[in-house]
Amino acid sequence: MVSPASVVKSEGPKLVPFFKATCVYFVLWLPTSTPSWFSALIKCLPIFCLWVFLLAHGISFMTSHCAAHRILAGLIFSALGDAFLIWQEQGYFTHGLLMFAITHILYSSAFGMKPLNLKAGLVFALISGLCYSFMYSCLSGPLTYLVGVYVALIGFMGWRAIARLQLCNDLWTWTKLSACIGAVLFIVSDLSIAVNKFCFPVPYSRAIIMATYYAAQMLIALSAVECRDETHLKKMN
Template sequence: MVSPVTVVKSEGPKLVPFFKATCVYFVLWLPTSSPSWFSALIKCLPIFCLWVFLLAHGFSFLQAHPSARKILAGLIFSALGDAFLIWQEQGYFSHGLLMFAITHILYSSAFGMRPLNVSVGLVIGAVSSVSYLFLYPYLWGPFTYLVAVYVALIGFMGWRAMAGLRFTSDLWTWTKLSACLGSMLFIVSDLTIAVNKFCFPVPHSRAVIMATYYAAQMLIALSAVECRDAEEVARKIK
């Protein structure tokens, strides 16, 4: 099993550009009232750095590990979603929603269906249902259905990420923990977006949304790089 110290030493330096880009975003804190290609670039820059983070492990690594390729593809669609959301007040919110829906499908595929862990799925299903029922009275038009589909997709992604985390088993890995925490933070970020957009203003919503979002994407990207651990777990399960 890989220790956290080993993970930090091996992967930490590759994440330095991501941390710097995230700091740039929060320091500049460009107003959302004046969307521009520059503000889109600044918002997407940390995600671009996560592309580089995965690519830094080499094309041979990506060719050998389908899960890492799927996470990279998910990050690409995430950046497109971020760009669309810059212009959400101009009617591009649903476009961003679609890009992130594709992202969650890719992440779910990367995390796989083993182990199934039905109990975790039932808990996530219940939480997703309660979340949608809370949002439902505030939704209108196509969003009534679009948000339902999106909640189902991100809930499914969270299930697949959390299903593999077993603290009491020798199948536990840092890869699984990273995916689990990343998915949880992604759900928090997106739920905050939904409540703030459709229900009522959330205090410091933008800071909460972006901090949890960037942390989620970093953890999910990090979950792709210890594929040897993941493959060993898969062999044990089979």
């Protein structure tokens, strides 16, 4: 098992630009009432840094590992979704929803279908159903169906991330744990968006949404480097 200290030593420096970009976002804290291309750039900058983080592991690594380039593709669609949501009050919310739906499909594909872990799938199906039932009365028009599909997709993504963990069988790795925590944080972020937008105001909603979102994306990006870094880190120890 690769130690957390070795992981930090190997991957930490590559994530410094991401942490700096995230700090810039929270320090500037640009008002959402006046959307602009500059505010879109500041919001997307941490995700751009995660692109660089993955590409820093080498083009050959990215092209030879399906999970890695699918997660990179997911991050690209996430940035598009972030940009659309800057102008959500101008009618681009469904565009952002579509971009993030594609992101969850890509992440689910990266996590794979083995092991199946049907028990975890049933738990996520129940949680997804309860969340949608809670929001259903607050939805209207096409969003009634679009949000339902989105909830199913993000629930599926969460299932596939957690299904791989297998803590009881001692078959887990730090990257699988990273994907699991990242998926859960992504669900928390999106649930906060939905409740705040459709149901009732959530205190400190923007801070909660963005903090959990950036953390989720970082952890999911970290989960893509397992194939290369497990061997590399063992050589370092």
